[in-house]
Structures are given as C-alpha cells and as structure tokens.
Amino acid sequence: MRLSVLDQSVACVGRPQDESIRHTVTLAEHCERLGYQRFWLSEHHSLPAIVGTAPEVLMAAVAARTSRIRIGSAGIMLPHxxxxxxxxxxxxxDALAPGRIDLGVGRAPxxxxxxAMLLNPDPRSAEAFPQQVRELQAWITGQEMPEGHPGRGIQALPRSATAPQLWMLGSSGYGAQLAAHYGLPYSFAHFITDGEGCAEALELYRHLFKPGVIAKPQANICVWALAADTEEEAWRLFSSRERARVDRQTGRFGPLLPPEQALRAYSPAEEAYRQALRRKAMVGTGEQVAAKLRALAAELQVDELVVITWTWDPQAQRRSYELLAQAFALRPAQEPARAGS
Known part of the structure; x- marks a missing residue:
C-alpha cells in the first residue's frame, strides 16, 4: 500500500493566512522524511476556509525544499x-524537480x-475541457499539434528528458470516463462525496479504459483521515473539521476553529448529519485509522491512498501523518547522495 498526501492550506481562526501557506511547505518536508509517495496541493478561490489558491506556485516552493517525494496539483481547474x-x-x-511532477487537472470551478467568471468570463469554458486535456498532454510531452490547429509548431518550454505526469481528477462518473478514454491515471475525491459514487466511478474507469498515456488503469482515492495518540484525542481534534462540515451544510464557510471553540448546539437535522459524518469518519489511533484505510482500499481495489487531514494545530496534523506512516511501515526517504561521496 502506498500513501500520499493532499494538503489545502486550510485557514485557521487566530492565525494569519500566510502562515497556512508556510505550514504546507513544512508539512511537505515532513511527509517526505516519513516516506510518503506524493504531496499534492489543491486549488480553491475566494473560499474563507482554504487559502491554497495557486498550487503551481506552492509546488515550486515544495520542489525547492524536497528531493524525492512527487509533487502535484490536485488540481489545476483547467477551464479557467x-x-x-x-x-x-x-x-x-519539471525542470526544478525532474521526474517528480504530477499535473492533476479537474473541471470543477x-x-x-x-x-469563476472572474477567472474566465466565458460561461461555457467547461465545455471545452476534453479538448483542453488533449492539448495539455501534447504540450507537456512535446507532441506536435495536428494540421490546422492554431498551436501547430508552438512549443511549451523548457524541454527536458522528463515530463509531468498528467492525472485526471474527479468526484463523479464524468472524470472517470474521460480518464478511461484518454488512458490517463485517475484520482477520485472520496473526501468530497464521503465516498458516494466512488466504487461506481472506479468501476466505470476500469471497464472503459483504453491504453493511452499509460498502458493499464492506475487509480487512487483521496480520503480524509485523522490519527492521534489516543482515540479520545483524535475525536477531540476532529471536532474542528466536524463543525466546518456541519456549518457548510447551511452555507456557512469560515476558517477552522480550535477544538475548544468548535462545539455548539445543533438542530435535529444538523445532529443527524453530524452522527452520519462520525460513522463514516476515518478517525482514531494510528492503528485504528490504518485498519479502516486498509479495508477501504481492499473494498475499492486500489493500492494507493491520498490522505487529507485538517487540524487547527499544525503539530497535530504532522503527528497524524507520523502515526499513519508508522502503522503502514512506510520507509523514510533516504538522503540524496552528495557529489563525490
């Protein structure tokens, strides 16, 4: 089982937003030392809860501070x-981190x-997404555009011996079908849908897959999980995320609250949603969460999980990834050999 990381640079009450960006870079260094496979970054705009707006910029910072872990976008919202x-x-x-770049793309705004209209005033921009994906793959790999294409003869520079790996992201059957059609790796956003539609999308992807960029299906899922030294502490930390999810149901978005400020009275409907959320949550000690993750991976027949974790305290987030690395017996990254050694 391979474990990877997705981070969103979450905004937190009582902390300047720029600190969230720097915490993301620190987390990437930490996860590389622990032996995680990839470190992916999301793209969101004008959302009070998430300040990760420019994954391509943040990836450059991560590339400068790491040497082994793959770095990726999850994703670039291509219609913009x-x-x-x-x-x-x-x-x-890719020139900064040769052979370590994943280019995950999505259609959602x-x-x-x-x-979204400020990013791209064309209200029909998403309709061109399949064509955009095809053009993007050609330009990142140095393929020539067909006769009659306005980009024929145009090159995306710099060229090198390696190229970014294109991934299709999705939370529905649409992305699964497109990934299968183009023969691309596919990642399902399990944490967005709480797993709803995940099995169906993966089955669709595998059934329709045609060799293209890769020769056989390659899929992972992005799943929310939180581990702590005790189960009680894990659930205490989870209350920050729980409050954010309940508030989101009624259109309330804001920075993440510390656990001691996250509790409030819930309406009957909110309480029912909260209990359902808890039943599905990957929360507990490292071993407890690892067991839940292994069961999910076996059920969905995937051999890589991309873990996303929200905590108000960055140290608690780093500790969660430590505990999962221990539970999965990840191998810490080796220091790169020095010249002349």
Missing part, C-alpha cells in the same frame, strides 16, 4: 486557464460562480 500556459508552468516545475 489556457492549456498552453499551464503546460509552460509545469514544464518549468473550485469556487463560486462569480469568482
């Missing part, structure tokens, strides 16, 4: 942008409608 410009950005990233 020119595929050629994205290809240039990720070619530069990662924002509200007004913000």
């Amino acid at each position: 942008y020119s595929p050629f410009k994205v290809a240039e950005q990720f070619r530069v990233l 990662g924002s509200d409608h007004r913000t």
Whole structure:
C-alpha cells in the first residue's frame, strides 16, 4: 500500500493566512522524511476556509525544499486557464524537480460562480475541457499539434528528458470516463462525496479504459483521515473539521476553529448529519485509522491512498501523518547522495 498526501492550506481562526501557506511547505518536508509517495496541493478561490489558491506556485516552493517525494496539483481547474500556459508552468516545475511532477487537472470551478467568471468570463469554458486535456498532454510531452490547429509548431518550454505526469481528477462518473478514454491515471475525491459514487466511478474507469498515456488503469482515492495518540484525542481534534462540515451544510464557510471553540448546539437535522459524518469518519489511533484505510482500499481495489487531514494545530496534523506512516511501515526517504561521496 502506498500513501500520499493532499494538503489545502486550510485557514485557521487566530492565525494569519500566510502562515497556512508556510505550514504546507513544512508539512511537505515532513511527509517526505516519513516516506510518503506524493504531496499534492489543491486549488480553491475566494473560499474563507482554504487559502491554497495557486498550487503551481506552492509546488515550486515544495520542489525547492524536497528531493524525492512527487509533487502535484490536485488540481489545476483547467477551464479557467489556457492549456498552453499551464503546460509552460509545469514544464518549468519539471525542470526544478525532474521526474517528480504530477499535473492533476479537474473541471470543477473550485469556487463560486462569480469568482469563476472572474477567472474566465466565458460561461461555457467547461465545455471545452476534453479538448483542453488533449492539448495539455501534447504540450507537456512535446507532441506536435495536428494540421490546422492554431498551436501547430508552438512549443511549451523548457524541454527536458522528463515530463509531468498528467492525472485526471474527479468526484463523479464524468472524470472517470474521460480518464478511461484518454488512458490517463485517475484520482477520485472520496473526501468530497464521503465516498458516494466512488466504487461506481472506479468501476466505470476500469471497464472503459483504453491504453493511452499509460498502458493499464492506475487509480487512487483521496480520503480524509485523522490519527492521534489516543482515540479520545483524535475525536477531540476532529471536532474542528466536524463543525466546518456541519456549518457548510447551511452555507456557512469560515476558517477552522480550535477544538475548544468548535462545539455548539445543533438542530435535529444538523445532529443527524453530524452522527452520519462520525460513522463514516476515518478517525482514531494510528492503528485504528490504518485498519479502516486498509479495508477501504481492499473494498475499492486500489493500492494507493491520498490522505487529507485538517487540524487547527499544525503539530497535530504532522503527528497524524507520523502515526499513519508508522502503522503502514512506510520507509523514510533516504538522503540524496552528495557529489563525490
């Protein structure tokens, strides 16, 4: 079983937002030392809870501070942008971290409608997503555009011996079908849907898959999990995330509250949602959470899980990843050999 990380640079009450960005870079260094496979970064805009707005910029900072772990976007919301410009950005990233760059793309806006229109005023931009994916793959790998294409003869630089690995992200059957059609690796956002539709999307992807960028299906799932030294402490820490999820049901978004401020009275409907959330939650000691994750991976027939963890305290977040690394017996990264040694 391979474990990877997705971080969103979560905003926290009582802490400047810029600290969340720096904590993300520190977490990447920490997870590399622990032996995690990938470190992915999300893209959201004008959302009070998440300040990770520019994964391509943050990836460069992570690349400068790491040497082994794969670094990726989860993802670039492609309808907002020119595929050629994205290809240039990720070619530069690949030059900074050769052979370590994952380019995850998605169709969702990662924002509200007004913000999405500021990023790209074309209300029909998402309709061109399949064509954008095809163009992006060609530009990041140096393939020539077909006759008649306005980009024929145009190159995304710098060129090198390696190229970013394109991934399709999704939380529905649409992304699964597109990934299968183009022969791309596929990642399902389990943490967004609480698992709803995940098994069906993975089955669709495997059934429809045609060799393309890769020769056979390759899928992982992004799942929310939190481990602590005791089960009681894990559930205490979870109350911050729990409050955020309950509030979101009624359109209330804000920075993450510390556990001692997260408790409030819930309506009957909110309490029912809260209990359902707890029944599904991957929360507990390292071994307890690892057992739940292994069971989920076996059920969905995946050999890689991308873990996302929200805590108000960055040290608690880092400790959670430590405990899971121990429970899964991850091998810590080896220091790169020095020249002349």
